[in-house]
Amino acid sequence: MSGLIEHTLRGTWTPSGGSAAPLSPRALRWLRQRIGLAETTTPAVPASLLEVPDSALPEAAREELAALLGEQHVLTDATARLGRAGGMSYTDLMRRRSAEELAVPDAVLLPGDPELVQAALEVCVRHDIAVVPFGGGTSVVGGVDALRGSKAAVVSLDLARLDRLVSLDPSSRIAVLQAGMRAVEAESLLAAQGFTLGHFPQSFERATIGGFAATRSAGQASSGYGRFEDMVTGVRLATPAGEWRLGVAPASAAGPDLRQLAVGSEGALGVITEVAVRVRPVPVHSRYEAFVVDGWQGGVDAVRALAQNRVLADVTRLSDVDETEVQFELAGAMKVKALQFLLRSKGIRQPCMLVLGWDAGSRAELARRREATLGVLRSTRAVRLGRAVGETWRSHRFSGPRQRDALLDRGVCVETLETATHWTGISELRSAVRNALVRSLRSGGKKPIVMCHISHAYETGASLYFTVLAPRSAQDPLGQWQQAKRAASDAIAGRGTISHHHAVGADHLPWLAEEIGGIGESVLAAAKQAVDPTGILNPGKLIRPAR
Numbered sequence: 001m002s003g004l005i006e007h008t009l010r011g012t013w014t015p016s017g018g019s020a021a022p023l024s025p026r027a028l029r030w031l032r033q034r035i036g037l038a039e040t041t042t043p044a045v046p047a048s049l050l051e052v053p054d055s056a057l058p059e060a061a062r063e064e065l066a067a068l069l070g071e072q073h074v075l076t077d078a079t080a081r082l083g084r085a086g087g088m089s090y091t092d093l094m095r096r097r098s099a100e101e102l103a104v105p106d107a108v109l110l111p112g113d114p115e116l117v118q119a120a121l122e123v124c125v126r127h128d129i130a131v132v133p134f135g136g137g138t139s140v141v142g143g144v145d146a147l148r149g150s151k152a153a154v155v156s157l158d159l160a161r162l163d164r165l166v167s168l169d170p171s172s173r174i175a176v177l178q179a180g181m182r183a184v185e186a187e188s189l190l191a192a193q194g195f196t197l198g199h200f201p202q203s204f205e206r207a208t209i210g211g212f213a214a215t216r217s218a219g220q221a222s223s224g225y226g227r228f229e230d231m232v233t234g235v236r237l238a239t240p241a242g243e244w245r246l247g248v249a250p251a252s253a254a255g256p257d258l259r260q261l262a263v264g265s266e267g268a269l270g271v272i273t274e275v276a277v278r279v280r281p282v283p284v285h286s287r288y289e290a291f292v293v294d295g296w297q298g299g300v301d302a303v304r305a306l307a308q309n310r311v312l313a314d315v316t317r318l319s320d321v322d323e324t325e326v327q328f329e330l331a332g333a334m335k336v337k338a339l340q341f342l343l344r345s346k347g348i349r350q351p352c353m354l355v356l357g358w359d360a361g362s363r364a365e366l367a368r369r370r371e372a373t374l375g376v377l378r379s380t381r382a383v384r385l386g387r388a389v390g391e392t393w394r395s396h397r398f399s400g401p402r403q404r405d406a407l408l409d410r411g412v413c414v415e416t417l418e419t420a421t422h423w424t425g426i427s428e429l430r431s432a433v434r435n436a437l438v439r440s441l442r443s444g445g446k447k448p449i450v451m452c453h454i455s456h457a458y459e460t461g462a463s464l465y466f467t468v469l470a471p472r473s474a475q476d477p478l479g480q481w482q483q484a485k486r487a488a489s490d491a492i493a494g495r496g497t498i499s500h501h502h503a504v505g506a507d508h509l510p511w512l513a514e515e516i517g518g519i520g521e522s523v524l525a526a527a528k529q530a531v532d533p534t535g536i537l538n539p540g541k542l543i544r545p546a547r
């Protein structure tokens, strides 16, 4: 039940058990010079100062839910409700820092098993109450915002108590996990039996199995282990129309794959209560290394060659020049000047860092796979930085969000967004999004830092992941980012996907039709009508009501 406590700490990312990642004096100096930093800090506002409206949950509904789930599992106190008021985007965190008005659920429901989730939904249908499924609450697209749509009340249905490993079939290599299980716990329970999921998104420390399935998440090792939807072999959903189970075989020609309708349904088509996932043996050996290639296009060509020759390392991450510079500067551990000198002497003018990581069951397999990757990489004249830099990246791979807390404290607007497209258009898309962000966030003669990396590569294209650091507007911090995000989304529309792995939520909904067409939107609305005819499930996210 530690998950329940964590949700009250939502002004910052750093989990209660984890250490914060402060900015080194050197990093602070560099940032002050590049983008300017606030002299005063702006820490998170204590929960006691945040506005919490009275609960609008009708008493008759509360009583029925309490009789079903137990009094202690229907929470209407301000702390519990505030803890589920939104996700963990820059906008969410800033709202909590500036005591802005938050969309707070009227109650938090904590059912303890799939049958109770189903029964709770039925009560909510009878009382016409909106339901927002809540996993780790790490959505960065408004996915867990407590929007009530046309309903008088909205509850957050927190899956934290559905945290069991239901079964493990070592022969078929399938594990059935309850949806509220955190990734960290899933990995440790599976590891105890010799298996891993291999799903390591940057939100690994907080996010849940159900959340991954609901958002089509992608982890840092997606090149080797696949995206989360590639791992899902079956799902169990509670819907207002009844329980829905999908996935009886590894593959099927019985019409379209409806599992893929449930995966990515963002709580709008049902509450996922169990997920059957493909697991793999825990790797016995692994190796992470860093390389530097000259220039973004050189790096893109290298990653494309690895993907198309099917020799991608499990982790394949290419940073552009700006991200490489920030990694060198903020890491603090490297002798930046000496490194730049060394790279120049090897003909590298525009250093772009490429991190590669391989997992294997034996030394021989590791050597074979690494040699296959490096064989293709050799033709690109990449310079090897070595294992130490690669291993440093691996050991810090979940700490980026913690540094976000320190940056927020210092008055920095720090946020990420992502997209994906085919190789042909990838550099054009990067330039278009980059230019849109720089134009929108330039202020007082200082340019923002806009960084980009590829961390999910395919034979036909790749994702682009942008991170922005800009001086925060003192007058309108939320408006500043919303305008930049709009500019970036307009630049993406027609060129790439509006979301490669962060999902649609409320934030990307205005751009969805551009990607899936009016017919696509009607298909989604029809599916919703079939499973959720009164529209209680996650209103305002992913699916517009049928017109």
Ligand SMILES: Cc1cc2nc3c(=O)[nH]c(=O)nc-3n(C[C@H](O)[C@H](O)[C@H](O)COP(=O)(O)OP(=O)(O)OC[C@H]3O[C@@H](n4cnc5c(N)ncnc54)[C@H](O)[C@@H]3O)c2cc1C
Residues within 6 Å of the ligand: 013, 087, 088, 089, 132, 133, 134, 135, 136, 137, 138, 139, 140, 143, 144, 159, 179, 180, 200, 201, 202, 203, 206, 207, 208, 209, 210, 211, 212, 213, 214, 215, 216, 217, 218, 219, 220, 265, 266, 267, 268, 270, 271, 272, 273, 401, 501, 502, 503, 505, 538, 541
């Ligand atoms: C710092 C940071 C780093 C991130 N890095 C990554 C990354 O590397 N890769 C990546 O893919 N994502 C990343 N994300 C986004 C986010 O972590 C993912 O979308 C994740 O899958 C959400 O999981 P969650 O359990 O926190 O879900 P939540 O945030 O609780 O919910 C996300 C959406 O899914 C719905 N939902 C949750 N659980 C269920 C359920 N059981 N049934 C039905 N609907 C449900 C919610 O209603 C909501 O719409 C990052 C987010 C942050 C803040």
